[in-house]
Amino acid sequence: MQLFTTSIGKKILMAITGLCLVLFAVIHLIGNTTIFGWIPGGVNAYAHHLHAFPPMVYAFRAVMLVIAAVHIYYGIQLTVENRDCRQQAYAVKATKKTTFASENMIWTGLILLIFIVFHLLHFTAKMVPGMELVMDPHGTVDVFAMIVSAFKNIIIAVVYVGAMATLFLHISHGIQSLFQTFGITSDKSMPTIVKAGTVVALVLFLGYVSVPLSIFLNILK
Numbered sequence: 001m002q003l004f005t006t007s008i009g010k011k012i013l014m015a016i017t018g019l020c021l022v023l024f025a026v027i028h029l030i031g032n033t034t035i036f037g038w039i040p041g042g043v044n045a046y047a048h049h050l051h052a053f054p055p056m057v058y059a060f061r062a063v064m065l066v067i068a069a070v071h072i073y074y075g076i077q078l079t080v081e082n083r084d085c086r087q088q089a090y091a092v093k094a095t096k097k098t099t100f101a102s103e104n105m106i107w108t109g110l111i112l113l114i115f116i117v118f119h120l121l122h123f124t125a126k127m128v129p130g131m132e133l134v135m136d137p138h139g140t141v142d143v144f145a146m147i148v149s150a151f152k153n154i155i156i157a158v159v160y161v162g163a164m165a166t167l168f169l170h171i172s173h174g175i176q177s178l179f180q181t182f183g184i185t186s187d188k189s190m191p192t193i194v195k196a197g198t199v200v201a202l203v204l205f206l207g208y209v210s211v212p213l214s215i216f217l218n219i220l221k
Helices: 007-036 042-050 054-084 086-095 105-124 143-151 154-181 190-216
Strands: none
Touching: 007 042, 007 054, 007 154, 007 190, 042 143, 054 105, 105 143, 105 154, 143 154, 143 190, 154 190
16 A cells, blocks of 8 residues: 555656546547547537447546546645655755746646636536527537637637646646656656657647637637
């Protein structure tokens, strides 16, 4: 059970759950981009197939909730523990380069948590006002119309773009930390790992913001 009590064990859990969340972000982005019509039926067909088996959807959501909860819990715990060891932290800062992303992982993480709650209330629970809910004769929501109506609102569009900028910061350093946790970095490989993390984070950022920006700029309508 040392995995749950030691610092290195907690970091390993952070790395594993973080990797799962990054993979989810990639898969979710692929689904989001169906709004551009690269599959027959576009995002409406994607949403229909995704929710064709409700038990599987709820099971997947439950698993992701547990993964996110573990990541958040140990992220906060490690941050508190590091701040309690102030003298050691100062010594590290004196000899180790830091970045804005690395110094603010706890805050970018908490911002993303707030955004995820908002996102679920917005598109899953449909509790955010101002979104058009068009139904077909079978009572199925027109997902394309729903998304377009949501991102026509400049406040909503800005919130999503800002959240994706936060995601960029969090993932760009998170990927670097993942490699460091598993001890597969060196002075020679570190610059490449940093660049790779930045590229992955940038691709996710551009992919996610392409949807609200295309709608707000009337490219998608």
